[in-house]
Amino acid sequence: MSISIYNTMSRAKEPLEPLEPGHVKLYVCGITPYDYCHVGHARSALVFDMVARYLRHRGYQVSFVRNFTDVDDKIIARSHKLGVEPAALAQRFIAEFCTDMEALGVQRPDVEPRATEHIPEMIALIRELMDKGLAYAAGGDVFYRVARFRDYGRLSGRTLDDMMAGARVEVNAVKENPMDFALWKGAKAGEPSWDSPWGPGRPGWHIECSAMSRKYLGNDFDIHGGGKDLVFPHHENEIAQSCGASGMGFARLWMHHGFVTIREEKMSKSLGNFLTIRDVLAKYPPEVLRLFIFSAHYRSPIDFNETALHDAGTGLARLYAAVERIEALPQTGTDDTDGCITEAGTAQLAGFKTRFYEAMDNDFNSALALGHFFETAKALNQVLDRLPEHPATSDLQRLHKAAGALRELGGILGLLRQPHRERNEGRTEDKLAALGLSEADILGLIAERAAARKARNWAASDAIRDKLLARGIALKDGPKGTSWDFVQS
Template structure:
């Protein structure tokens, strides 16, 4: 298995520190607002990485933190006139609401910064003692000069940073690049006792303290959005490695951004969509498929058109599953019919099935190439449909289609996609589209139309079809009766 390591800028063979075990630490969110689609991407990407490693038989311990104390949380609390911890509690709950809908599983450990103050203080104290950090007016700063490898992840040199002249010049710091490990609290701010007086932790130190606490001094995979490379992960490396003398993480994995009109979606630009805004119009699985249809490191442009494409693909998937189900029940009824075997179509399906699992794993082994993996899924969908069209019947055909079902199931469970029944997909779409009909209403209409068709009253039959179509429902006449689906426009 190969994983792209931001540290080397190359794909590297994945070898965990301890055989068959993987420790993953992914930087989570600062909980001061609703999550946007960019947060969703990161969460979904690491969710899939974790699921795939599990699938490969590795014992994964996945840690994803919540930053529950920080300037923005305090500001939010002041703006809303509530306590800072009320803000963090609220947005943690909202985070779960969104992520649950997107099929993102809980991490094994979801530590909060404020539950690890003591661990942070221990690291900071040690860094001060070792001469890597210094105290200044009640705050503690990490001395970047004291860590020779500073910049090794982001490829930034001290002189380059200064040339940018965008680094905060603070009187209290010896070097503009030094960063706060501990901040003296200002009047009215939350605080914890420390050897340097009342204060609160800086941002970067929490990940060091929590990663070490829950995963040990060296972890296998450390990840997050690409915007965390500098300064966050760079600073984590500096303080962690200065503290332990050991490499902090073996593989640095960073997901790309989501852009809008080619510009990075971000809070500061204001060009973001929250997850729940998008969920108003689109089924959560559409978002998940959209996010996984590109490689995790590529930038992806967010647009309604893209979501619509994903919706059409997903509908294609579920339509095929419906055909598969129909076929399997029909075959059981006519299992004794002589199969007409082994023509080219059957051969093609066999060939695709024979290699499917391998190709799926190959794709995922190659730096978690979900886009390619999904491509394989749809190739299988195509040849399955073709096979179904050829109207085979009998035991061999049943076995092949059963295998296709199984193959789709394996891929779907790793990606956590395609987990519904076609009926559920359409019923859920009814709700997403806000179509004021229940499946029972529709079934009734289908019965009415059936009667009309039996009387060869095509005018009435067609008017029922038309009436439903205007509401966004398509009727499909098949051998075993009439089915319905929500029209993808």
């Protein structure tokens, strides 16, 4: 077993070699809870849910920490606008986030620390940095001296000179260097504050993750994750703080996922071009959103659009249809030991797990892994279309084993989790009318497909099945013939 991960720090894939053999320690930067979460947040949650699930499936113990930034400028500004306390606003949207994650089927991390519950740890870390000359107090604030940290800019690939030339740095007369960043912010009227050796105030954004990752995972751990927008300044500043204080290496591997875009522009609340998770789940099942997200490699951008979501829904229906066709079959059949599945077909079905693992071991390539799902589903449908009325036990065993593998590995991506999908509620005639079909249309196409199968015209048979699937109708072949059902929506 050898899993390789693209390390933003080295700009290359590196083998996962946990500091503690068999135990992966993972820290991911979580949300700032001041509004409902959008699809970009969903991608982050789903990507690292997939990573944790896969590592556990491969036998690793995983300690997964994801924080809440529950004190921040955005929270304060929104709370003032709404006329509520910042803490109450943060608590409300943490609860809403948890509701969204439950709807998506995201497993909760092992620890979900909140910044406001770790003020003493942050103050202790700031004092260490001051003792080492890496931080200084000025005007009630405390700043980090970036020029004193030799490796500053290593993660983002920038130099201090480049940053100074290209950045729009907030003017602050008390700073020694315009690039120095706040570790502690002196109290202002109407803002939450805590006591500190430098007077009342609140922590800067970056210090919280350094303090909380150290508390729960130690000074040195295996993987730090987040979106690409966090590379600079957040993660760059975390490195400066954590390595500056401990003298150790901090995170060994840095994972950053790509943006979700709308018309090739990053989805964000500041741009006003976002769709909330709830907007999407009101129209599409959670597994459809999952399949859409995982259809691209996690490091690549992915453009959100209705066509892509529709295609994901059709693809998911195709996978369910193949699995459910097999699950409708008996476990045993005739004693014909040869069966109708060829040697090549047997090898293809048996090799699905290996191909899946190879894709996922290579930097969690879910897009390639999903390709293997669809190839296997297609191969299964071709076998099912040729299956005789009384199939051999050997064929049935191979089919059930393949369907079980699809279910098992699909679960790592959060797919194929429904043991039995119920028919949608509502009158059949009304639902067919909405699809532009009648039962007579479907039965006619089933008859055409039966004739094509009898003539061994498998291409025509597949085309009819796929045509109906695209219209929202799934066919199921069984010992008593072919039945149909609505695709889950």
